[in-house]
Amino acid sequence: MSLRDxxxxxxxxxxxxxxxxxxxxxxxxxxxxxxxxxxxxxxxxLFFNFLRxxxxxxxxxxxxNCKGALAFDxxxxxxxxxxxLRARSHVQxxxxxxxxxxxxxxxxxxxxxxxxxxxxxxxxxxxxxxFIASRSxxxxxxxxxxxxxxxxxxxxYERIAMHGITVLAALLxxxxxxxxxxxxxxxxxxxxxxxxxxxxxxxxxxxDYSIRAVPRSxxxxxxxxxxxxQMMDGIQSRDAELRKALEDQRDALAQLAHANSDLxxxxxxxxxxxxxxxxxxxxxxxxxxxxxxxxxxYTQLLLRERQTVNSDHAADYATQxxxxxxxxxxxxxxVLAYTExxxxxxxxxxxxxxxxxxxxxxxxxxxxxxxxHAEINAGPLPLLQAHESRMISLFQxxxxxxxxxxxxxxxxxxxxxxxxxxxxxxFNIADNGIGIEPAxxxxxxxxxxxxxxxxxPGTGIGLAICQRIVERYGGRIxxxxxxxxxxxxxxxxxxxxxxxSVV
Amino acid sequence: MAPLxxxxxxxxxxxxxxALDMQxxxxxxxxxxxxxxxxxxFLLNFTRFVEWPTTRGADRPFHxxxxxxxxxxxxxxxxxxxxxxxxxxxxxxxxxxxPEPCDLLFLNGPDHQVAEILKNTGPGVLTxxxxxxxxxxxxxxxxxLDNRRVRFEINRRAADQASLRISSxxxxxxxxxxx
Numbered sequence: 001m002s003l004r005d006x007x008x009x010x011x012x013x014x015x016x017x018x019x020x021x022x023x024x025x026x027x028x029x030x031x032x033x034x035x036x037x038x039x040x041x042x043x044x045x046l047f048f049n050f051l052r053x054x055x056x057x058x059x060x061x062x063x064x065n066c067k068g069a070l071a072f073d074x075x076x077x078x079x080x081x082x083x084x085l086r087a088r089s090h091v092q093x094x095x096x097x098x099x100x101x102x103x104x105x106x107x108x109x110x111x112x113x114x115x116x117x118x119x120x121x122x123x124x125x126x127x128x129x130x131f132i133a134s135r136s137x138x139x140x141x142x143x144x145x146x147x148x149x150x151x152x153x154x155x156x157y158e159r160i161a162m163h164g165i166t167v168l169a170a171l172l173x174x175x176x177x178x179x180x181x182x183x184x185x186x187x188x189x190x191x192x193x194x195x196x197x198x199x200x201x202x203x204x205x206x207x208d209y210s211i212r213a214v215p216r217s218x219x220x221x222x223x224x225x226x227x228x229x230q231m232m233d234g235i236q237s238r239d240a241e242l243r244k245a246l247e248d249q250r251d252a253l254a255q256l257a258h259a260n261s262d263l264x265x266x267x268x269x270x271x272x273x274x275x276x277x278x279x280x281x282x283x284x285x286x287x288x289x290x291x292x293x294x295x296x297x298y299t300q301l302l303l304r305e306r307q308t309v310n311s312d313h314a315a316d317y318a319t320q321x322x323x324x325x326x327x328x329x330x331x332x333x334x335v336l337a338y339t340e341x342x343x344x345x346x347x348x349x350x351x352x353x354x355x356x357x358x359x360x361x362x363x364x365x366x367x368x369x370x371x372x373h374a375e376i377n378a379g380p381l382p383l384l385q386a387h388e389s390r391m392i393s394l395f396q397x398x399x400x401x402x403x404x405x406x407x408x409x410x411x412x413x414x415x416x417x418x419x420x421x422x423x424x425x426x427f428n429i430a431d432n433g434i435g436i437e438p439a440x441x442x443x444x445x446x447x448x449x450x451x452x453x454x455x456x457p458g459t460g461i462g463l464a465i466c467q468r469i470v471e472r473y474g475g476r477i478x479x480x481x482x483x484x485x486x487x488x489x490x491x492x493x494x495x496x497x498x499x500x501s502v503v
Numbered sequence: 504m505a506p507l508x509x510x511x512x513x514x515x516x517x518x519x520x521x522a523l524d525m526q527x528x529x530x531x532x533x534x535x536x537x538x539x540x541x542x543x544x545f546l547l548n549f550t551r552f553v554e555w556p557t558t559r560g561a562d563r564p565f566h567x568x569x570x571x572x573x574x575x576x577x578x579x580x581x582x583x584x585x586x587x588x589x590x591x592x593x594x595x596x597x598x599x600x601x602p603e604p605c606d607l608l609f610l611n612g613p614d615h616q617v618a619e620i621l622k623n624t625g626p627g628v629l630t631x632x633x634x635x636x637x638x639x640x641x642x643x644x645x646x647x648l649d650n651r652r653v654r655f656e657i658n659r660r661a662a663d664q665a666s667l668r669i670s671s672x673x674x675x676x677x678x679x680x681x682x
Contacts, residue, residue, distance in 0.1 A: 065672070067551075067672065068552060068672035068673055068675065068676045069676060071545075071548040071551060071552070072545060072548060072655070072673075072676050073652070074654075074676050077675065077676050139551050140551055140586070140587070142586075
């Protein structure tokens with residue numbers, strides 16, 4: 001980088017008010033310097049020419065005055081004539097020559113050490129910092145001698161120096177006054193620009209696009225302020241649009257996520273339903289065929305032995321047929337209940353007391369409870385916004401199982417209690433029954449899966465219904481068991497069900 | 504503008520060369536001219552500082568007359584050779600009688616004869632002599648020796664009577680001027 005470039009860079013990076021000051025002072029200084037230089041130079045030249053003419057006149061007059069002295073060989077008179085040059089302090093030397101070339105008379109300023117220059121031609125030359133004027137002296141066209149004057153130019157230098165000092169003083173004074181004025185000019189020119197710069201900076205720092213410049217004038221700075229304001233208007237409205245677009249996008253994304261989760265749930269539901277449906281179709285064809293087959297067989301037997309009229313056999317067959325139809329009906333009822341849970345999406349609006357639900361179930365099962373001397377202890381249970389029929393179905397299936405899978409000879413004892421944690425109510429139904437082997441703890445919740453044969457009656461749908469109900473409300477169900485010592489069924493329901501929230 | 508700038512820039516340089524002026528003063532020895540030679544030259548030079556009345560003699564040469572013994576000889580002839588006075592050629596006339604048509608009359612003779620001639624001299628004649636009492640006799644210019652240099656004195660009244668105007672420069676060079 002050259003020095004020139006560096007200076008240019010430094011000048012370019014100066015603050016505007018210093019640039020202004022620099023420009024004003026430099027312009028003033030340069031203008032005054034050039035003007036002063038021109039004036040001094042012109043004056044020196046004019047004075048130089050004036051001196052040249054003046055000197056040539058002077059040498060002619062003195063030469064004329066010396067004519068007589070030369071003519072009559074009176075060097076004393078000539079010296080007197082030349083001595084009059086004392087009045088002209090810049091004349092250093094005056095030498096009068098005789099036509100023979102002999103120095104006839106001379107005048108020397110005391111401080112002039114020079115020897116007389118020769119020459120008798122009429123001319124004025126500038127030589128060695130002085131004018132040398134020479135003139136031939138003639139009498140009736142006959143040269144009788146010559147005069148040479150040496151005139152020092154101190155006068156010109158004094159003039160130049162005096163004018164130079166004046167110009168320099170004027171220059172310094174003007175620069176000083178300009179500096180004083182420049183603060184006022186700065187206020188006038190630079191401050192509106194600095195104000196605009198400050199506004200632009202504060203806008204970019206604060207990102208507050210509502211800031212506006214106040215136009216103070218109609219000049220370029222004023223139109224700059226207006227342009228800035230227009231730009232700010234544009235930026236502000238675009239910023240608002242952008243913010244709105246961002247918000248809309250966020251909303252849209254949230255909606256999309258919501259829709260996505262809805263879709264996923266529906267998809268999961270659908271997959272579940274599909275699996276259930278397949279299993280249901282398989283199981284239905286198997287489990288429903290079994291009582292049907294039995295009914296068919298016994299009915300055929302009854303028809304075949306109609307002639308023998310063995311009433312004992314007939315009664316037995318009829319009992320089997322009735323049993324088959326009962327089981328058929330139980331199966332169909334449970335299937336209906338299961339599909340109902342799967343199908344209904346109605347939102348619950350009633351508050352259901354689970355204490356009341358347990359009481360209702362207890363009433364339904366009273367006969368069986370009394371039959372086996374079962375004891376059911378239910379702790380205080382919460383009020384939930386739910387479908388009462390489903391809650392009844394849920395508790396009935398679990399309590400029924402607790403009584404059904406009891407240990408022989410031991411009266412069933414069932415405890416029902418609940419507590420809340422991590423946003424869920426957890427319900428425990430603990431019995432002292434036969435318990436469940438770990439391998440089966442998952443399978444028992446699958447429809448039509450049964451661990452026990454015909455010694456314990458059941459449709460194999462109860463726990464599947466329970467799981468469906470719990471999952472519908474957003475909870476889960478699982479079992480912990482100690483085979484031979486009883487099982488505890490756990491299920492959770494969200495605490496949001498206790499308030500205004502819905503499923 | 505450019506020559507001026509060069510001039511101003513060159514000034515200090517020229518000043519510094521000032522002291523190098525090696526020109527010699529003319530020291531030519533004074534020519535050792537004889538007294539008569541100087542006087543002969545003066546005769547001619549007087550004509551340069553004196554104004555003659557214009558009314559007479561413009562159509563003939565300027566007569567430079569020498570009365571009495573001629574102290575100049577050929578020197579004077581050489582000096583006036585080719586010279587003119589107010590455009591008139593100069594003719595040297597050596598005379599022994601008076602009156603003669605003369606413009607400048609150099610008198611070299613006994614005082615009583617000189618006085619006689621001066622009495623009979625009309626206007627327009629510049630009278631010059633070496634004689635000590637010449638001015639008292641009515642002469643206009645008298646040569647004298649001052650410190651071995653040829654000087655002169657002037658009788659202004661005589662000049663006025665002769666209708667001659669003598670230049671102030673000549674008067675200022677005179678050793679003495681009689682009013």
